[in-house]
Amino acid sequence: MMAKGKTRITNEIRRLRFQHGEMTQQALADRIGVTRQTVNAIEGSKYSPSLEVAFQIAQVFEVPLDRVFHYQASSRQE
Amino acid sequence: MLCVSNKMDTMLNKVFITKWHEMSSFEEKSNLIQLGSMFLSFGVYVALAGSMFQGEEVKLMDFAPLVFVAILLLIFSNAAGHAVVAIASRRDTRDERDKLIEWRATMHVSWITPAGVICGIAGLFLEVQPILLAHLLLGSLFLSEIGKSLFRLYDYRSGV
Structure with missing residues (x-):
């Protein structure tokens, strides 16, 4: 059961930010x-x-892209 | 007391993304200012118009200065609020999430103003007093805008 407001798409952004010199959310936001x-x-x-x-x-x-985002298929689709 | 406060904070943080002051973007603050301004101007209008209705018989034109004051109040409170926020915080440009949130909110409330207009037309056929029809239209317009701001606020806080 997925929490309300959450999408089925998960990501590794937090981990990737820390691997890239502890990049802040603001720094990433400015770049994109x-x-x-x-x-x-x-x-x-x-x-x-x-x-x-x-x-x-x-x-x-x-x-x-697939190293950053992952799609979680629903149990119905599985 | 502190324990209750901490529990409350944790609960709010679970409901919302994280702490309010850390999270709100310029667009979100702007939305809050618009909501506050609308509540203020519409509240003042309703309070004064309500007292006018309770008095002697009134004409539609008697409300014209009141509408004018409400519009001025809306404009000035909006301008003052935005000026303060613009000075105090970082001015971000609108991004795709802001546009999506606005679109969703517009979609949710898009029926309110047309419903008011249709009720107004029905009122004309039923020969309802123009003063009531004018307030029905004004009310639907304000309700639509307030609803839109509330939906935007909900989406900003809970995620889309």
Whole structure:
């Protein structure tokens, strides 16, 4: 059962930020052109970003998109 | 007392993303200012118009200065609030999440103003007093805007 307000898309942004010199949410937000609050919401799986922002995040960390975001299929689909 | 306060804080943090002051973006603060301004201006209008209704017979034109005052109050409180927030905090540009939240809120309340207009047309057929029809339309307009701000606030706090 997924918590209310959470998306099925999880991510590794927090871990990647710390691996990249403890990059702050604000620094990441500035590089991808969104607000810090949006980065926080993405990181907490409260908001699923557009494909463009998702690719921009992957580009900042220099990793493929699937290393940043993971999709959790529902039990019905499984 | 401190224990209760901590529990309350933890509970609020669970409901919302994290602490209010740390999280709110410029757009969210702007939304709060708009909501406060609307409550203030509409509240003042309702309080004064209500007292006018209770008195002797009134004409629609008697409310014109009151509408004018309410609009001025709305504009000035909005401008003052935004000026304070702009000085005190970082001015972020609107991003895709802000646009999505606005779109969702608009979608939720888009029926209110048309419903008010349809009720107004029905009122014309039923020969309801123009003064009541005018207030029905004004009320639906304010309700729509207040509802929109409340939905935006909810989405900002709970996530979309």
